[in-house]
Amino acid sequence: MPLPRDCRALLDEVSAHNARALGRAITLAEEGGDRAGELLCALEEIPLPEAATIGLTGTGGAGKSTLAARLIDHFRASSRRVGLIAVDPSSPLSGGAVLGDRVRMMRHACDKHVAIRSMASRGRLGGLSAATASSARLMKLFGCDPVIIETVGVGQAEFDIVRLADLTALVLAPGLGDDIQAMKAGLIEMADLLVINKGDLPGAEALRRDLEPIARDRGRALLKVSARDGMGIDDMTATLDALFCQASQSGALADKRRRASDAETLDWALELLRHRLEPIVGAQGKALRDKDPRVRAQMAIQDCFLSL
Amino acid sequence: MPLPRDCRALLDEVSAHNARALGRAITLAEEGGDRAGELLCALEEIPLPEAATIGLTGTGGAGKSTLAARLIDHFRASSRRVGLIAVDPSSPLSGGAVLGDRVRMMRHACDKHVAIRSMASRGRLGGLSAATASSARLMKLFGCDPVIIETVGVGQAEFDIVRLADLTALVLAPGLGDDIQAMKAGLIEMADLLVINKGDLPGAEALRRDLEPIARDRGRALLKVSARDGMGIDDMTATLDALFCQASQSGALADKRRRASDAETLDWALELLRHRLEPIVGAQGKALRDKDPRVRAQMAIQDCFLSL
Numbered sequence: 001m002p003l004p005r006d007c008r009a010l011l012d013e014v015s016a017h018n019a020r021a022l023g024r025a026i027t028l029a030e031e032g033g034d035r036a037g038e039l040l041c042a043l044e045e046i047p048l049p050e051a052a053t054i055g056l057t058g059t060g061g062a063g064k065s066t067l068a069a070r071l072i073d074h075f076r077a078s079s080r081r082v083g084l085i086a087v088d089p090s091s092p093l094s095g096g097a098v099l100g101d102r103v104r105m106m107r108h109a110c111d112k113h114v115a116i117r118s119m120a121s122r123g124r125l126g127g128l129s130a131a132t133a134s135s136a137r138l139m140k141l142f143g144c145d146p147v148i149i150e151t152v153g154v155g156q157a158e159f160d161i162v163r164l165a166d167l168t169a170l171v172l173a174p175g176l177g178d179d180i181q182a183m184k185a186g187l188i189e190m191a192d193l194l195v196i197n198k199g200d201l202p203g204a205e206a207l208r209r210d211l212e213p214i215a216r217d218r219g220r221a222l223l224k225v226s227a228r229d230g231m232g233i234d235d236m237t238a239t240l241d242a243l244f245c246q247a248s249q250s251g252a253l254a255d256k257r258r259r260a261s262d263a264e265t266l267d268w269a270l271e272l273l274r275h276r277l278e279p280i281v282g283a284q285g286k287a288l289r290d291k292d293p294r295v296r297a298q299m300a301i302q303d304c305f306l307s308l
Numbered sequence: 309m310p311l312p313r314d315c316r317a318l319l320d321e322v323s324a325h326n327a328r329a330l331g332r333a334i335t336l337a338e339e340g341g342d343r344a345g346e347l348l349c350a351l352e353e354i355p356l357p358e359a360a361t362i363g364l365t366g367t368g369g370a371g372k373s374t375l376a377a378r379l380i381d382h383f384r385a386s387s388r389r390v391g392l393i394a395v396d397p398s399s400p401l402s403g404g405a406v407l408g409d410r411v412r413m414m415r416h417a418c419d420k421h422v423a424i425r426s427m428a429s430r431g432r433l434g435g436l437s438a439a440t441a442s443s444a445r446l447m448k449l450f451g452c453d454p455v456i457i458e459t460v461g462v463g464q465a466e467f468d469i470v471r472l473a474d475l476t477a478l479v480l481a482p483g484l485g486d487d488i489q490a491m492k493a494g495l496i497e498m499a500d501l502l503v504i505n506k507g508d509l510p511g512a513e514a515l516r517r518d519l520e521p522i523a524r525d526r527g528r529a530l531l532k533v534s535a536r537d538g539m540g541i542d543d544m545t546a547t548l549d550a551l552f553c554q555a556s557q558s559g560a561l562a563d564k565r566r567r568a569s570d571a572e573t574l575d576w577a578l579e580l581l582r583h584r585l586e587p588i589v590g591a592q593g594k595a596l597r598d599k600d601p602r603v604r605a606q607m608a609i610q611d612c613f614l615s616l
Contacts, residue, residue, distance in 0.1 A: 037602075040602070089465060128464075133601070155465075157465055258597065261597065261604075262590055262592075265592075269606075269608050273577075273581055277574055281573050281577070284573075292348060294348070301581065305616055
């Protein structure tokens with residue numbers, strides 16, 4: 001049966017757990033333009049089911065994709081729908097072979113209760129944070145709980161993505177070299193939970209001992225798992241549940257969601273301004289071009305303001 | 309001898325090839341604030357030596373760091389000073405173990421004619437593009453020619469970085485899986501030159517054959533090298549020289565530098581606006597918070613410009 005053209009009707013199909021409708025809605029939102037605007041406006045009118053978003057991040061090689069697959073299995077075993085948004089700010093490929101998709105696809109491709117979407121940053125209309133937030137909302141409408149937001153890398157772009165989640169697990173693994181430095185560099189700020197994956201390898205226990213004092217000082221839970229063998233996954237999901245309850249009750253979850261909403265708003269604002277500023281900067285005359293870029297920037301902002 | 313406090317005097321030391329002064333100047337520029345402003349203003353007054361910036365990018369595992377080390381060796385053999393800025397938008401660590409630093413450090417750490425700087429995106433005051441551009445200018449003042457800007461990953465952040473370079477080489481290697489798709493995804497737009505590294509491996513020749521028609525259609529040079537064995541490096545530098553001459557004569561280089569300057573200006577403008585918008589968004593009242601993030605964004609922009 002063909003999908004409805006009307007945005008509200010399409011969203012009703014998503015609510016009714018129509019996977020094709022979900023895919024179409026996410027694509028429409030990503031394409032931007034008027035149709036996306038209509039869709040997102042219609043989405044704002046619909047109260048979403050209560051659901052958690054879980055962020056999963058860490059440097060490459062820590063085994064996040066394998067861990068994400070295990071988490072999906074766990075939630076599916078209790079008949080929950082699960083969403084996964086794999087965000088790779090350092091890849092140009094949207095919808096393609098990103099972040100271990102092949103691994104994921106083999107297990108979950110035919111499961112209508114699992115919604116998977118890959119997002120990359122190039123060729124994207126609008127900001128990646130805003131697109132991720134919209135997709136997460138659509139997956140919640142579909143009935144996903146949780147929605148997992150997975151990203152690789154721990155830079156600013158990745159930090160901006162995981163800020164959208166209610167809870168974030170930072171995945172580490174022995175032998176990747178930068179873990180203690182990373183913790184000292186404040187990477188621990190990104191996470192509610194530190195997970196040492198590949199827990200069966202030599203070095204995993206030493207890493208856990210090294211991280212323990214840092215985790216304790218900052219009140220972060222520290223776990224050791226092996227995604228490949230399935231070890232420690234139940235502990236991890238139980239810890240996530242406990243942290244979620246705690247955060248709900250203390251009001252920390254509401255604060256987190258406010259800040260995530262602020263981050264999404266800022267992302268939209270900067271995208272709107274980027275579109276206005278780009279032609280203004282491009283059109284600056286020779287006299288101005290010879291100046292310091294910061295002076296040029298100030299002038300461009302003034303011109304932008306005058307044109308609003 | 310201690311370094312001068314006065315910005316212009318510090319820059320004179322950089323001109324006089326004082327490596328410590330260069331390090332201090334780059335650090336000052338990164339720290340932001342008034343001192344950075346003074347330094348960058350003083351820098352604008354000084355005519356820089358003519359020098360090329362070469363961008364080096366590609367997905368992880370393609371061997372860019374090894375290739376960058378070979379390029380440095382090549383230029384050093386003709387007694388040129390070389391700069392290398394290793395930019396990793398997906399890492400939080402500035403000045404630390406980023407992008408194969410250890411490999412690089414062993415060879416070039418004691419060479420006063422090689423300036424190396426690592427930059428990551430988190431904890432950065434101001435945009436990464438602007439910081440990279442300032443560092444490149446300081447390295448040119450020091451006498452570096454070329455300045456190599458190396459980044460890992462091929463997403464929007466990395467694209468924004470390599471846009472600053474006069475010429476960019478996209479480094480690929482057999483077995484990484486996404487190369488043809490990447491080319492079809494328009495990744496070829498990032499590069500003037502396609503370099504297949506690990507040319508000794510099986511698969512390298514097949515990759516070259518696959519990429520040849522795409523490279524030919526888009527008028528891009530395609531080379532096969534082995535950074536590990538030093539094979540093809542002379543060809544690569546000769547090709548870069550030829551492309552640089554061509555671009556200088558045709559006016560394409562001047563256009564490229566204008567666009568790079570526009571990109572840097574836009575980066576500054578968005579950073580300035582981000583700082584103004586963040587508190588405005590954070591202070592939006594409950595009624596507004598319940599609205600669509602795009603509506604909130606529009607209101608925040610209005611408030612921002614009213615306060616300018």
